[in-house]
Amino acid sequence: MAESLPRQSLSDKVSKHLKAQLANQERKVGERFNARHIATELGVSRTTINKAIEKLIAEGLVELDESRHPVVVALPTKLKVHDTTEFEFSNQTDSTYEFLLEKILRGDLGPGEIVKERPLAIELGVNPATLRRAAEWLRGDGLLERLPRRGWQVSGLSPRDLQDTYDIRLLLEPCAITEAVRWISEEDLDQLDRDSDRLNELGEKASVYDRREADSQFHLKICEASGNRILKESLEPLIRKTLLITTVSFRFGRSSSSFEEHKTIIEALRKRDAKAATKQLKIHLRNAKKFNTAAWERH
Template identity: 30%
Template sequence: MTVHLPAARGAAAVGDARPSLRERVYVELRERIVEAEYPAGTRLVEREVADELRVSRVPVREAMQRLESEGLLSVQPRRGSVVADFGPEDAAHLFDVRENLEGLAARLAARHATPGGLRELERLLSGARRAAESGQVREAVSLNADFHRQIVELSGNPLLVDLMAPLDSRLRRLFRLTSARSDGEAMCGAHERLHEAVRDGDEDGAEALARAHVADTRAAAARLLTAPHTAP
């Protein structure tokens, strides 16, 4: 059976151009890892994945290399590419970086946000709240991750965008691992307050809210990743 690859979520569009095949393969594999369809420790064989997706091995190879650089895959002796584990220590490393970079991104977004960018933030917020209220966990996770990425985009700093891009996949995975046991209402509320600060041009407030949000989610993630639970 042919796997119909979805359009790349969050990919930039140029005119009416569709995302490239390599981008769609990358997104498909990333989502399978984030959604634990490929659990930690799963071995991915380039040839087998290409056969399953009914594509050539070239876009699969490129996607796997990209996922390895983003920390979702690791190369192990005699096993090749396997889905990387993501535990409390991995989360701690991610939060160490996020607190500073996302605080900076929020400050710059409050300074440089455009009307179009703010409308996109509002769209993501509304969609995330609807998804959370209706129990659509996967959609809520995706939209909340997109919200964070949009804040970075609104910073107007290409270097910051490049620095944060490799963290996006890990952030999505973290959100998914903790979303079934976390407070979606609280996350939406935190995002709404951050949006208001960015919209109002409150640079100090936006940075403080972003840092506080990262600190809050860090504490919650540490509890959830170390507590016994049934995987979502």
């Protein structure tokens, strides 16, 4: 089925669109990117826009100024120019998926909550078939469950489910990081460092959603860097599933220690030390398992 094939993320599409605007000189060097305005223009979330801009930062086309606003610093030199005026998200499933994913991860749709197809489709201005396809993708991520004749329900996790999920991650993620040590680029490591530093600078000002999303992106980046597609596809839904409860643990103060552990993993990756990277990753996951289980039981 088409839904099961790897799909390009919405932030990737937005990033390519913004890069095309730069290539067409529709945006100039020195110009600031306004995430809110671009989100309104393209009909996507600000989170998606920020992810797209981060990709441009990693490519050296955009930098953050002293006020931490993204500013164009270079134009692409090797890019096939196309007509950006024709750009639109013709596949509404992508934007519907991103919308629902963000609502779940922000806690606007909590575990056990019912998602009714028709009212939500009307609210989003999409047809029920589009909503169902997006919901199927989220079911594949382990975030939604199908309820016959009732719609969809946000998945819940019991303490046992949580422990089992971490146990499987402890088996699979060391395999991913062993390969990632060999293949992850310095650019990707720099991006992981920047993401961690940015959240540390924001401290408590950073939203729980941003901190939790940064944690998941850290692990997903390692999976991607392994170069093992099957391993990545196996781990993605497990990482997504644990996101359902990390809001609770981050509210109990887990985020600062979590990102310190990320730093030790990044350091081992930079040294191309597979043994140290694997050891630090296991420590990180075991700490997360212990803390999240306790936080969930207290919640």
